Amino acid sequence: MRAHVGDHLIVESPTTGATRRNGEIVGVHHNDGTPPYDVRWSDSGRVSLVFPGPDAHIHHTGHPAGTAAGAGARPLSDVEVAALVRDASAAPSMHNAQPWRFRYFRGERLFHVTADLARTLPHSDADLRALHLGCGAALMNLRVAAAHTGRQPTTRLLPDPGDPTLLATVALTSPLGDEDDLCGLYPAIHARHTSRSPFADTEIPESVRTTLREAAGAEGVSLSFASGWHLQTVLDLTLEAEARNLTDQGSAADLTHWTQLPDQTPRSATEGVPPYAFGPRRHGGKAPVRDFAGGRPVPGRETADFESSPQLALLATPGDNPNDWLRAGQAMERVLLTATLEELSSSFITQALEWPDLRWPLRDPVAGAGHVHMVLRLGYGPPGPRTPRRPTRHTLDIQP
Numbered sequence: 001m002r003a004h005v006g007d008h009l010i011v012e013s014p015t016t017g018a019t020r021r022n023g024e025i026v027g028v029h030h031n032d033g034t035p036p037y038d039v040r041w042s043d044s045g046r047v048s049l050v051f052p053g054p055d056a057h058i059h060h061t062g063h064p065a066g067t068a069a070g071a072g073a074r075p076l077s078d079v080e081v082a083a084l085v086r087d088a089s090a091a092p093s094m095h096n097a098q099p100w101r102f103r104y105f106r107g108e109r110l111f112h113v114t115a116d117l118a119r120t121l122p123h124s125d126a127d128l129r130a131l132h133l134g135c136g137a138a139l140m141n142l143r144v145a146a147a148h149t150g151r152q153p154t155t156r157l158l159p160d161p162g163d164p165t166l167l168a169t170v171a172l173t174s175p176l177g178d179e180d181d182l183c184g185l186y187p188a189i190h191a192r193h194t195s196r197s198p199f200a201d202t203e204i205p206e207s208v209r210t211t212l213r214e215a216a217g218a219e220g221v222s223l224s225f226a227s228g229w230h231l232q233t234v235l236d237l238t239l240e241a242e243a244r245n246l247t248d249q250g251s252a253a254d255l256t257h258w259t260q261l262p263d264q265t266p267r268s269a270t271e272g273v274p275p276y277a278f279g280p281r282r283h284g285g286k287a288p289v290r291d292f293a294g295g296r297p298v299p300g301r302e303t304a305d306f307e308s309s310p311q312l313a314l315l316a317t318p319g320d321n322p323n324d325w326l327r328a329g330q331a332m333e334r335v336l337l338t339a340t341l342e343e344l345s346s347s348f349i350t351q352a353l354e355w356p357d358l359r360w361p362l363r364d365p366v367a368g369a370g371h372v373h374m375v376l377r378l379g380y381g382p383p384g385p386r387t388p389r390r391p392t393r394h395t396l397d398i399q400p
């Protein structure tokens with residue numbers, strides 16, 4: 001069996017021959033088109049990895065999804081709109097607060113991406129920078145997912161000066177044009193997870209670092225790997241921030257609100273950081289992974305030695321306003337998706353970014369000016385676990 005992205009997988013009843021399920025192949029894992037495939041099922045809109053059995057065959061559509069003739073012209077069904085929002089919502093957000101909402105205008109084929117101000121972190125993110133980063137990441141996923149369906153995502157940031165909660169609009173009216181380089185990132189959207197486990201000390205090759213820098217550069221954002229005394233400075237500032245966070249009532253309140261220990265009454269199964277994603281407690285090594293337990297005991301949690309020379313990359317822009325934050329968020333997700341395809345694991349080291357006096361000295365001394373928006377920890381290690389997301393009935397509304 002061989003297939004291209006865009007073909008359909010048809011599963012038939014072995015007794016009657018009637019079609020039981022039909023799904024679009026949205027990812028092919030082998031260059032020669034043999035299984036397994038990522039299939040988006042038409043009945044649920046969900047994507048799953050499928051090893052087709054004898055009751056399945058391929059319906060060839062004759063063109064890959066990215067170039068699907070007329071795809072840009074065909075209206076999206078509500079199931080397809082919800083599938084795009086599920087892809088967007090797989091994005092990372094601080095404490096998994098998922099501070100986004102989506103509105104789709106069927107007639108105009110236009111998404112509004114808005115900030116959900118009920119999901120802010122008042123102490124750790126008072127200026128809403130982290131909120132914009134998370135929403136920027138969701139916007140990047142939406143662009144990738146739209147491009148993957150063969151539609152050009154024409155994006156405008158902050159289109160209404162009178163409404164700062166309207167973060168972006170994405171029009172899907174044209175066939176795919178100059179965003180076609182985004183299609184290849186699609187398989188990484190649901191494979192990327194934050195990994196708070198130890199990584200190997202294996203160095204990331206220079207060619208891969210260059211690919212990651214280019215991914216950030218494509219969004220107008222610089223990515224630099226910290227080394228030497230700059231790396232030491234970033235580690236020291238992060239430890240200082242960790243120490244402050246432990247005794248700062250506001251940070252502790254944000255953390256407690258969005259995390260849940262096993263002995264607590266569940267507050268919601270669709271948001272926040274669950275204990276299984278905390279990773280082990282750091283015993284040795286230098287990677288300053290945030291301890292989501294905040295010093296509280298978690299029964300059965302292991303300790304581990306982390307890498308002795310963490311590989312940290314900083315995202316920065318010359319400016320520091322909501323437009324920069326949204327660009328940085330898109331760049332962050334583009335880097336993370338690219339890293340996932342390069343078989344790298346990733347996590348975030350943002351403690352020092354939450355204290356204005358610690359944020360400024362984080363910047364790259366060689367590049368000079370620039371505002372740091374994110375510190376990423378990258379390396380070879382176990383992938384992180386999937387964490388929950390809010391269902392689209394809570395995040396999406398569709399207008400005529």
Ligand SMILES: Cc1cc2nc3c(=O)[nH]c(=O)nc-3n(C[C@H](O)[C@H](O)[C@H](O)COP(=O)(O)O)c2cc1C
Binds near residue numbers: 093096196350384385
């Ligand atoms: C702006 C921002 C800041 C974050 N800060 C941290 C951090 O300091 N430490 C950490 O382990 N994860 C951090 N995260 C990752 C989130 O906790 C994670 O994205 C969320 O729990 C969802 O999990 P997932 O990334 O595995 O999908 C941050 C994410 C964003 C977007």
